[in-house]
Amino acid sequence: MSDLLLPPQATQVGLAVDVAAFAMHAGELRVLLVQRGELPHARDWALPGGFVHPGEELHEAALRELRTETTVELEPRHLEQFFTFGEVNRDPRGRIVSVAHLAVLPAGAVEVSGGGHTLGAAWLSAHDPPRLAFDHQAILDRALGRLQLRLEYANLALEFLPDTFTLPELQGVFEAILNRKLDKRNFRKRVLSQGALLPSGERRSGVGRPAQLYRRAKNARTPAL
Amino acid sequence: MSDLLLPPQATQVGLAVDVAAFAMHAGELRVLLVQRGELPHARDWALPGGFVHPGEELHEAALRELRTETTVELEPRHLEQFFTFGEVNRDPRGRIVSVAHLAVLPAGAVEVSGGGHTLGAAWLSAHDPPRLAFDHQAILDRALGRLQLRLEYANLALEFLPDTFTLPELQGVFEAILNRKLDKRNFRKRVLSQGALLPSGERRSGVGRPAQLYRRAKNARTPAL
DNA sequence: CCAAAAGTGTTTTCCCTACACCCATGT
DNA sequence: ACATGGGTGTAGGGAAAACACTTTTGG
Structure with a gap:
């Protein structure tokens, strides 16, 4: 060199x-x-x-x-x-x-x-x-x-969360990044239809009904560019 | 410095x-x-x-x-x-x-x-x-x-063409960049509905029916990022 | 009149949006 | 019981995709 x-x-x-x-x-x-x-x-x-x-x-x-x-x-x-x-x-x-x-x-x-x-x-x-x-x-x-930009393309939102997480938590990541509110039902429909999330056990938050815990599926990787 | x-x-x-x-x-x-x-x-x-x-x-x-x-x-x-x-x-x-x-x-x-x-x-x-x-x-x-990527977002395709051009020419730019064929009718519908193109005179190619010439509208700029 | 390329509409499908009520738990 | 947040379905609109024939010119 x-x-x-x-x-x-x-x-x-x-x-x-x-x-x-x-x-x-x-x-x-x-x-x-x-x-x-x-x-x-x-x-x-x-x-x-x-x-x-x-x-x-x-x-x-x-x-x-x-x-x-x-x-x-x-x-x-x-x-x-x-x-x-x-x-x-x-x-x-x-x-x-x-x-x-x-x-x-x-x-x-x-x-x-x-x-x-x-x-x-x-x-x-x-x-x-x-x-x-x-x-x-x-x-x-x-x-x-x-x-x-990456949020929509890749499933980059999952990288903000621990291995197991609830859908309201995931929605919170999207809302924080996009800086706007999203519709709960449409959001769940969209992310679940991607087939990249798997349900597991259950969990209680401090108050209210406990939320289902999810885990990322084996596939579902972050693409390039 | x-x-x-x-x-x-x-x-x-x-x-x-x-x-x-x-x-x-x-x-x-x-x-x-x-x-x-x-x-x-x-x-x-x-x-x-x-x-x-x-x-x-x-x-x-x-x-x-x-x-x-x-x-x-x-x-x-x-x-x-x-x-x-x-x-x-x-x-x-x-x-x-x-x-x-x-x-x-x-x-x-x-x-x-x-x-x-x-x-x-x-x-x-x-x-x-x-x-x-x-x-x-x-x-x-x-x-x-x-x-x-840019092709879809911005109207970058126009930058490949002279000031006046035909729709088949514009479609050729898209097809060359994307490396696949596009449907003629859907293509025309899409680009014309953007309202960024204005018709002008006419033109003859070597053979076949002459194509309408277009010009980019005054607005319609290339965005950033 | 023939070859060659331009031009034109309709139907179907899919995705996104808007929208309101019941459910499970802790206190 | 009630407060709190989790969970669910449907209907309408708009964009994209599939698809074949007619029109205009030059030779």
Whole structure:
């Protein structure tokens, strides 16, 4: 691997990844944010991210940043590159190109603490986040758009839930992501007709009639692109 | 813009763009390819592309590569980033990250000649291309997938045609991209009901009954994402 | 008048939407 | 018993798919 072969006009740039990691918390769609501990934008909220190490694949870098910056204890159920932000002046430190990734974490991944060079980490409202550093609001916007698209195509909603879940819980995931109410009967008809869900035992919630528990069928995978 | 602020573990990588530029030719979907004049992969076919210059935006680099490597005389009607290929060993020269772009050129953009460091350029079959250099077959596959998706959403098909066109021509664009036949009556019903097309004069083809010419309505734009 | 391509309608099916009441449990 | 949330069915509208013949031109 000799960089001497690179032509002289080749721009050497900083290569970074940023991760918009989503999870459900308190019936709401949340995104994982870190409070920056360094300049620029010290003390501002930002998406977890950082520079790709030499010899490290892009998705590996995304996973590493998730782990070291935020100490989430669960593995992402979905990780996908969705856009590359390369505007010349997007970062005051120089030409830094960021390959943005979308991650989905299951419910239960709510305990986070800051790690690395951050002051802290928290799951905050995805639809109404605080002011974000750099162009991270634009990244988050696009991540939300992609997440909404994926929801219809793939059965990405299941990745937000534990192995067994109720239909009202699943509907809650859809409503949180799409940011609107859905009709209960039409929703059940639609997801059950896909044949990707299997009933199991039963369960009681705090109040009201207990809900049937479901489990994802053996097939039913998340397609590509 | 001082790169001295970059932390030491920041990977400096080569930043490149590659362009999958599509156009219709002889009733077939073609992709613009260049024959490489330099190592590695000399004399192999490849997507036009190259390194981003300092201070140059990604889409500017994509346009420049199109122009200098292939001497196409027409402007792209659509240009969109669709995926970033950053695998560690995708290029023997070192860590080179390529932001792949999808371009659409109108019919008539068929005269191309090699430029820059290439031996030549040609519009070749998009669905059955020759062996390609690097990971360019993977890039092309993904570009085709994205193009097919975009076709349904946006009215991207119009970008393949001159200002005035016939409905059979438009149907030919759809069929070439989707790689399957469509029903004539259902097709006409669908596109005319969108209200994005306006009739104008008439026209004779070589043989058979002349077809009505259409023009795109004033509104009807290509949406984002 | 013949070849060649353009143009035209109807029927059926499927999916999405709207909509209101009963059921099972905990307190 | 009652409060709370879970569960169920049907009817109407609109989009998509299947399907064959007539029309207009050039040669």
